Amino acid sequence: MxxxxxxxxxxxxxxxxxxxxxxxxxxxxxxxxxxxxxxxxxxxxxxxxxxxxxxxxxxxxxxxxxxxxxxxxxxxxxxxxxAIGYTTFIVNLMNNNQELIAFLRNEGFGVTVYEGQGRDSKRYRLEILTKRSREEELLNHIEGYEPKAFIISYEPRKFRGGFLIKDMKKRMKNRK
Structure with missing residues (x-):
């Protein structure tokens, strides 16, 4: 036994x-x-x-x-x-929600905003890179501001450059 x-x-x-x-x-x-x-x-x-x-x-x-x-x-x-690695979220919005964008940036998320033309009107697309450990936090913030947002996520294999990595390291030190 x-x-x-x-x-x-x-x-x-x-x-x-x-x-x-x-x-x-x-x-x-x-x-x-x-x-x-x-x-x-x-x-x-x-x-x-x-x-x-x-x-x-x-x-x-x-x-x-x-x-x-x-x-x-x-x-x-x-x-x-x-939760090793990063996730990129594509968030499609009907309106240019500057309050959401400012809030996410203030919380340490890198947000790039694109404007596009949908079937009936303008659409706004947020591209957000985050650590996988912060996925749920990000989704909760988006849901709080934009409950009808269309969200797609994927896991990038490689990336470099940009302010986000340096900024994330700085923010993590400040939280400790």
Whole structure:
């Protein structure tokens, strides 16, 4: 029975490490991903040796699979908590809401405003880059000012230049 519990525990360690390793690799953080890959391989080999060693019970195989599924869920929770990287939001508005724009800029969000022509009238588009850890905060602010805004988000892979990164670092120091 201890062996079965250990198999489950190892899966609950292995799969979140696997998830985080993949995310760090995609984000270009190769050194961190390599270290996590090393840890992942150790846990993986040890866990498999338990499953395929000894009496090779069907329960061990099922527990291994259940642990894998739960581990994916845990890995997702950890990733959302870490919120590594940035998100760009495209916010389409019917009106040029200067109050919202000023508020967002004052809160440290980089906002670029574009004016365009919609089907029936002018539209205003805000392009906002933010840390993933501030996504919900940003969405709540937009919802408070513009509940009918059309919002699209995506995760930029690379960017450089602009005031935002330097300004974000300065603001984070001031908040501490």
């Amino acid at each position: 201890k062996e079965i519990a250990l198999i489950l525990l190892l899966q609950l360690i292995y799969v979140p490490i696997f998830t985080l390793r993949t995310i760090f690799l995609v984000k270009g953080m190769s050194v961190t991903a390599s270290f996590l890959g090393f840890m992942e391989a150790l846990v993986y080999v040890f866990g498999l040796s338990l499953v395929f060693g000894g009496d090779k019970s069907d329960i061990a195989l099922v527990v291994y699979a259940v642990g894998f599924g739960i581990g994916i869920f845990i890995g997702g929770l950890i990733e959302r908590k870490l």
